[in-house]
Amino acid sequence: MHPHIKALYNSAQKPSRLIIGLMSGTSLDGLDVALCKVTGAGLNTHIEVLNFTTVDYNDDYKTKIKQVFAKRECDLELVTLLHPWVGKLHGDMVNQCLHTWQINPANIDVIASHGQTIYHCPQSQHNHKSFNNGTLQIGDSDQIAVTTGITTIGDFRQKHIAAGGEGAPLAVYGDYLYFSSAIESRVLLNMGGIANLTFLPKNGDANGVFSSDIGPGNTIMDAYVQQHFIGLHYDDGAKIAKAGKVNTPLLNALCNNAFFKLPMPKTTGPEVFNLAYLNAAQQLTNTHHLSHEDIMATLNTFTATVIANALNECAERAQNCVVYASGGGIHNPLLMAQLTALCPRIKAFKNTDDLGINPDAKEAVLFAILANECLAGEQQHLSNTAQGIAGVTMGKVSFAD
Numbered sequence: 001m002h003p004h005i006k007a008l009y010n011s012a013q014k015p016s017r018l019i020i021g022l023m024s025g026t027s028l029d030g031l032d033v034a035l036c037k038v039t040g041a042g043l044n045t046h047i048e049v050l051n052f053t054t055v056d057y058n059d060d061y062k063t064k065i066k067q068v069f070a071k072r073e074c075d076l077e078l079v080t081l082l083h084p085w086v087g088k089l090h091g092d093m094v095n096q097c098l099h100t101w102q103i104n105p106a107n108i109d110v111i112a113s114h115g116q117t118i119y120h121c122p123q124s125q126h127n128h129k130s131f132n133n134g135t136l137q138i139g140d141s142d143q144i145a146v147t148t149g150i151t152t153i154g155d156f157r158q159k160h161i162a163a164g165g166e167g168a169p170l171a172v173y174g175d176y177l178y179f180s181s182a183i184e185s186r187v188l189l190n191m192g193g194i195a196n197l198t199f200l201p202k203n204g205d206a207n208g209v210f211s212s213d214i215g216p217g218n219t220i221m222d223a224y225v226q227q228h229f230i231g232l233h234y235d236d237g238a239k240i241a242k243a244g245k246v247n248t249p250l251l252n253a254l255c256n257n258a259f260f261k262l263p264m265p266k267t268t269g270p271e272v273f274n275l276a277y278l279n280a281a282q283q284l285t286n287t288h289h290l291s292h293e294d295i296m297a298t299l300n301t302f303t304a305t306v307i308a309n310a311l312n313e314c315a316e317r318a319q320n321c322v323v324y325a326s327g328g329g330i331h332n333p334l335l336m337a338q339l340t341a342l343c344p345r346i347k348a349f350k351n352t353d354d355l356g357i358n359p360d361a362k363e364a365v366l367f368a369i370l371a372n373e374c375l376a377g378e379q380q381h382l383s384n385t386a387q388g389i390a391g392v393t394m395g396k397v398s399f400a401d
């Protein structure tokens with residue numbers, strides 16, 4: 001037996017494993033690194049987040065990625081070069097974290113790497129009749145494995161696509177295994193660049209579980225701030241939005257898109273929800289004269305409205321749903337206040353801290369759970385093609401040498 005296979009076999013048999021989950025989201029703010037002690041597998045998974053940090057990306061990273069990010073046309077040579085470059089950078093960042101945390105890399109069983117999405121195009125979004133769904137994450141796992149000396153499981157989304165899904169949301173698998181409850185119906189709501197949700201009915205019935213992207217979380221707000229407030233990455237504490245007034249015609253135009261009329265499950269990305277989208281809505285409503293504050297107030301309410309619509313759909317399926325929020329959007333007080341006001345049938349808004357998982361770390365932890373299932377999961381617990389949930393094992397294995 002190859003020693004690497006033997007090591008994986010041994011890891012899979014251990015009662016618990018150390019897995020580093022890595023997530024680099026659509027906001028391009030930094031690499032989320034979660035060192036998890038994962039005990040068991042499947043519905044018996046237990047997670048302890050031993051360390052978590054976001055390693056901020058510098059301007060060089062953001063500039064390079066933005067040249068190809070969500071762009072229909074870009075320099076293919078640059079894409080080719082970025083794939084190993086991002087992988088090496090992520091590997092270096094893991095090494096830096098392990099050094100800071102004084103952890104010997106030899107003690108880590110595997111790294112679970114999401115990579116950096118640079119393009120996402122489900123069938124509903126592209127016009128090519130002969131193609132199915134597609135999504136592309138760069139940041140080669142071979143680079144991470146070689147740089148860290150740690151076996152790396154990555155590129156999770158392609159199996160989902162191969163099995164007929166849209167490659168997202170994958171959160172549903174970990175959400176179901178880790179956050180299902182027999183006593184309350186839950187909605188796990190993540191508000192990153194794009195917002196998504198997982199609905200978990202209280203009976204634990206896997207057939208009642210569904211998951212979907214909702215639309216924009218912070219992505220358009222972030223892009224607007226970055227364009228008009230040089231040096232700022234986002235509207236910290238919604239200070240800018242709070243100083244403005246919502247423009248109703250613009251809000252209505254923003255909400256009027258075919259994506260919102262599609263039934264869940266569905267996925268999307270900054271390929272659709274971007275500054276050009278805002279510009280088109282402004283054109284339609286003759287609102288180019290609005291102040292930056294009014295635009296930000298309107299964008300904030302746009303995000304709140306589309307998320308609230310999706311949450312209210314969940315509230316129709318189950319009474320007394322409790323929302324557990326995560327992602328950077330939870331730090332936006334205006335967004336959270338609007339959600340509470342727009343969703344009277346949601347019993348309570350909490351965040352995943354109340355379930356023992358740091359809301360900023362949640363997505364990185366979910367990839368650690370997917371890698372744990374790839375390694376030690378004995379059966380598929382979720383499979384529902386109609387709900388876009390492929391019953392497959394995800395992740396590709398890269399060895400260090």
Ligand SMILES: Nc1ncnc2c1ncn2[C@@H]1O[C@H](COP(=O)(O)OP(=O)(O)OP(=O)(O)O)[C@@H](O)[C@H]1O
Binds near residue numbers: 026192195217327332
């Ligand atoms: N203090 C704050 N005030 C307002 N907004 C904030 C604050 N902190 C974070 N955010 C928002 O959260 C964003 C980052 O969220 P997060 O890290 O969850 O996104 P992501 O993981 O990159 O996205 P995705 O989940 O869509 O891939 C920031 O870009 C910003 O818009």
Ligand SMILES: CC(=O)N[C@H]1[C@@H]2OC[C@@H](O2)[C@@H](O)[C@@H]1O[C@H](C)C(=O)O
Binds near residue numbers: 120167168196
């Ligand atoms: C293609 C892609 O990277 N999608 C992300 C993005 O960010 C949020 C939303 O859009 C979600 O569908 C997904 O990430 C999470 C982790 C998921 O797959 O569940």
